[in-house]
Amino acid sequence: MRRRQVLAITSVTTVGGVAYWHSGQNTDELDQEGQEQRVADSERNHTGSEPATQDGTGNETERDDENSVLEDSEGMLVFTYDDSPLEDYTLAYEVHQEYGVPGCTAACPGLMEERDAYLDPAQLREMQDDGWGVLSHTYRHRALGHIELTEPAREGDDHLYATVNRHGAVEGDPLTISDDKIQTTATVAGRGNDSSGEYIELESPLTETVGSSGVVRYSESFMHEILERTNNQLESWGLDVTGFVYPYGRYNGLAEDIVREHYPAVANHGYGGHNELVGLDPTTMHRMYVETDKASKDEIDAFMETAAEKTVLAIVGGHSQYNTLTADRIRYTIETALENDLEIVTIDEALTELERLSTQNPS
Numbered sequence: 001m002r003r004r005q006v007l008a009i010t011s012v013t014t015v016g017g018v019a020y021w022h023s024g025q026n027t028d029e030l031d032q033e034g035q036e037q038r039v040a041d042s043e044r045n046h047t048g049s050e051p052a053t054q055d056g057t058g059n060e061t062e063r064d065d066e067n068s069v070l071e072d073s074e075g076m077l078v079f080t081y082d083d084s085p086l087e088d089y090t091l092a093y094e095v096h097q098e099y100g101v102p103g104c105t106a107a108c109p110g111l112m113e114e115r116d117a118y119l120d121p122a123q124l125r126e127m128q129d130d131g132w133g134v135l136s137h138t139y140r141h142r143a144l145g146h147i148e149l150t151e152p153a154r155e156g157d158d159h160l161y162a163t164v165n166r167h168g169a170v171e172g173d174p175l176t177i178s179d180d181k182i183q184t185t186a187t188v189a190g191r192g193n194d195s196s197g198e199y200i201e202l203e204s205p206l207t208e209t210v211g212s213s214g215v216v217r218y219s220e221s222f223m224h225e226i227l228e229r230t231n232n233q234l235e236s237w238g239l240d241v242t243g244f245v246y247p248y249g250r251y252n253g254l255a256e257d258i259v260r261e262h263y264p265a266v267a268n269h270g271y272g273g274h275n276e277l278v279g280l281d282p283t284t285m286h287r288m289y290v291e292t293d294k295a296s297k298d299e300i301d302a303f304m305e306t307a308a309e310k311t312v313l314a315i316v317g318g319h320s321q322y323n324t325l326t327a328d329r330i331r332y333t334i335e336t337a338l339e340n341d342l343e344i345v346t347i348d349e350a351l352t353e354l355e356r357l358s359t360q361n362p363s
């Protein structure tokens with residue numbers, strides 16, 4: 001790969017990274033309706049059986065520790081593609097190959113296993129062997145962050161009204177509902193909406209009352225279970241899991257601590273995409289969407305220029321299954337990054353570089 005040559009640099013340099021955050025609205029969920037439906041369909045078909053494991057093979061060491069990414073570049077850029085659809089292989093990977101630069105796939109192994117529209121493990125392994133990174137996006141695209149109630153959840157109720165009924169996607173899922181004072185549990189029976197809004201249907205009535213300031217989330221042990229299962233499945237396919245992308249951009253609450261226990265990096269803890277190198281917590285990084293309905297060419301130009309000016313770790317994201325992420329748009333994003341002398345790396349490579357910087361500049 002051309003990238004290997006570009007990175008064959010032996011000296012090491014320090015970087016005067018300047019703190020910079022690009023603020024913006026988190027619009028993750030606005031695009032997710034089609035995905036939500038497909039995932040919901042998939043969730044309902046789930047049988048709960050564990051897949052057979054395969055031998056893992058072919059993980060390459062991507063970078064010699066002596067080489068510095070930033071020696072010959074103005075900053076780093078990570079591409080992330082969500083949900084592991086087939087188009088990650090047939091579109092995103094194809095285009096990235098034209099330039100010899102990597103991307104990262106945020107994979108849902110449960111969907112990969114069950115649906116033709118998602119990557120085959122062998123395809124993702126081929127991408128990894130060619131320098132791509134693999135991230136976890138939960139087993140079946142479940143929302144890990146808590147979601148606010150819109151009405152009090154009263155003792156005896158078997159409906160739970162929340163701003164979005166994501167946690168009702170899979171029958172049998174264990175929920176925790178809590179406010180400042182009370183914490184109670186419930187089991188999902190379904191979901192729907194009526195004149196009061198979206199609700200989660202519960203298997204049996206609540207035994208305690210939680211106020212309207214409360215939130216609903218999956219139980220702590222279930223969140224751990226989801227992430228362990230995701231990692232185990234991906235690893236059984238010979239894939240290295242190097243970070244996490246929150247489904248629906250939902251990261252609030254206990255999920256943050258749990259995700260931190262399982263992954264060294266998060267690509268979408270908020271919207272923006274310019275992550276300062278000095279003092280960076282890799283589990284709270286921001287990213288920007290580059291789909292044509294999310295960013296104009298001018299905005300991509302400005303994003304890359306600023307990234308180079310500030311020498312940041314920039315992260316972009318997209319969904320290759322959407323028709324708003326075209327080959328042309330991916331090409332434009334890669335070319336603009338290269339024109340601005342940004343080194344296109346995986347999250348894992350970026351973490352290695354951050355580690356090197358912190359060793360050189362201990363705070």
Ligand SMILES: [Zn+2]
Binds near residue numbers: 247248
């Ligand atoms: Zn997603």
